Amino acid sequence: MKVADILKWENTKILCCEDSIANIITDGYVSDLLSDVIAHANENMAWITIQTHKNIVAIASLKELACIIITNNNIPADDLIEAAKQENIPIITTSMTSFDTAGKLYIALHS
């Protein structure tokens, strides 16, 4: 699936980098600890988190993740969006919890 497919879900919004919505998603990862994401996430994963520090962009870029989905109505600061523009990392926000987002993504990837 592609990042664009997530944007078809209700209650999702893209805050940055529409140029990259064709990024392929092959898997997902749920974590709010960036050290854990560095250690265990792999390329083309969609990363589901409540973390809004701008370092998430650097980590996503480093690990070549497909996109970041910020859940539970958490709003990233402007400096995060600026960083995402530089790195071309799609930033999606949603009112869904991480659990619901992961469930939805899992079904989409495996059905």
Place this chain on the structure above:
Amino acid sequence: MSDNLYDFVADLHIHTVLSPCGSLDMSPINIVKEASKKGLDIIGITDHNASANCKVTYDISIDYGITTLCGLEVTTKEEIHCLAFFQNFDTLDFFQKYIDDNIIKINNDPDKFGYQLIVDKDENIIDQIDWLLINATNITIDDLEKKVHELDGLFIPAHIDRSTYSLISQLGIVPKDISVDAYEVSKYSTPQSIIKFFPYTENNQFISDSDAHYIRDIGSISTVFHIKNRSFDEIRKALHKIDGRDVYINYQK
């Protein structure tokens, strides 16, 4: 003419009985006596998101020839522990109110988390704090840094090498644009091992403290301040290597 500078041994990260995870032996008088026994000249009292036991420790420590720096170990929104120290009690109280207004208030269950006690110099319990102090605040690390510096305080991310509640565990990499007075490493790490991964931190000052929750741990690692006297400004100058002042971690122990 240059100032005469002296070495003062400091352990700036010590918890009292106010921290739920602090041992019930960690009364101000016990802390000061142990610090004196360990040859410390400066101690920092840094309870989790709280500072109510610092003034009494400060008062007791004067009689023992020890200087107490008053601060807190704040939990940011990202669940990063950061030390914040302030120059006087008015500023400390002002900052404490800011923390009280921004901490997520859940009642403490002492059976599960431990007691959060405010005590006097004779170890009498005066009060306790009802909300769980180890909870996170809703203050981001960037906002915390700004607030501490607005108040002329010292901002020191705590035990940044640790695998929980540290700058590196929570944010993965040390942010390049954060303005710190120093980084603290635990006794299990060294500045060199941080700099190896994050070369741009080589111009930052590093300190190391015990993070003592038990009496025996006080002074188990310490930091030497090469300064004129033990004033807050001298300590700040040392952290920024101004006018020949300096800081180094005391690995002799």
